Amino acid sequence: xxxxxxxxxxxxxxxxxxxxxxxxxxxxxxxxxxxxxxxxxxxxxxxxxxxxxxxxxxxxxxxxxxxxxxxxxxxxxxxxxxxxxxxxxxxxxxxxxxxxxxxxxxxxxxxxxxxxxxxxxxxxxxxxxxxxxx
Amino acid sequence: xxxxxxxxxxxxxxxxxxxxxxxxxxxxxxxxxxxxxxxxxxxxxxxxxxxxxxxxxxxxxxxxxxxxxxxxxxxxxxxxxxxxxxxxxxxxxxxxxxxxxxxxxxxxxxxxxxxxxxxxxxxxxxxxxxx
Numbered sequence: 001x002x003x004x005x006x007x008x009x010x011x012x013x014x015x016x017x018x019x020x021x022x023x024x025x026x027x028x029x030x031x032x033x034x035x036x037x038x039x040x041x042x043x044x045x046x047x048x049x050x051x052x053x054x055x056x057x058x059x060x061x062x063x064x065x066x067x068x069x070x071x072x073x074x075x076x077x078x079x080x081x082x083x084x085x086x087x088x089x090x091x092x093x094x095x096x097x098x099x100x101x102x103x104x105x106x107x108x109x110x111x112x113x114x115x116x117x118x119x120x121x122x123x124x125x126x127x128x129x130x131x132x133x134x
Numbered sequence: 135x136x137x138x139x140x141x142x143x144x145x146x147x148x149x150x151x152x153x154x155x156x157x158x159x160x161x162x163x164x165x166x167x168x169x170x171x172x173x174x175x176x177x178x179x180x181x182x183x184x185x186x187x188x189x190x191x192x193x194x195x196x197x198x199x200x201x202x203x204x205x206x207x208x209x210x211x212x213x214x215x216x217x218x219x220x221x222x223x224x225x226x227x228x229x230x231x232x233x234x235x236x237x238x239x240x241x242x243x244x245x246x247x248x249x250x251x252x253x254x255x256x257x258x259x260x261x262x263x264x265x
Binding site: 001002003004011012013014015016017018019020021023024027031034035036037038039040041042043044050075078079092104105107108110113117118119120121124127128129130 | 164165168185187188189191192193194195196197198199200202203204205206207208209210213214215217218219221222223225228229232233234235236237238239240241242243244245246249252
């Protein structure tokens with residue numbers, strides 16, 4: 001994760017998205033009963049510019065690739081779906097509209113790992129040199 | 135901002151029915167993220183935040199220096215830290231609004247086999263080639 005650590009884009013992307021999902025679970029726990037937190041995958045969507053940093057372009061005819069409007073529709077579903085699974089940890093909506101089973105992302109359910117990667121506001125400001133009152 | 139404004143203008147959105155305001159946000163800049171949060175809260179005033187969509191991501195490597203002198207790589211800041219910070223900054227309003235927070239994730243989360251390997255102290259040892 002550190003700057004200059006030389007990790008290539010493809011690996012780093014998966015790792016940062018893993019940590020981001022740890023964050024979604026962490027906020028789901030912090031905001032339980034107050035807000036709804038949903039994670040959603042749009043699927044593999046060439047043409048959004050996401051891959052610009054990898055210096056490769058995913059062709060639109062790749063297997064599993066979906067057009068941008070379909071990816072957008074997947075994301076929009078996360079705004080309106082209210083058939084939440086009974087298990088509060090099951091927060092991941094797939095691009096084909098299923099609530100993903102927890103086994104697929106079991107490693108992100110580790111609460112100690114979630115805590116590790118979810119610093120407090122004050123910790124972030126201190127670490128990144130932001131004045132608390134600026 | 136000009137590009138976003140142009141895209142918005144091309145939609146010919148009916149502003150007689152709904153208000154829509156564009157505010158600049160660069161997630162590689164945590165200070166700017168805080169300014170955005172303040173501006174957004176000022177704009178929303180007493181109204182609610184019904185939805186917060188966290189959609190931005192980049193897929194660059196960590197070869198370059200961290201933005202604004204950060205020890206963290208830009209993808210980590212954009213894809214997680216700034217989004218996480220933004221939720222902290224908006225937290226009171228989100229709770230007051232009973233908001234729905236939508237986090238755009240990815241099947242790429244499955245790539246991580248050993249979460250211990252993403253520890254920052256081990257990051258520099260990770261230089262596997264993806265192909």
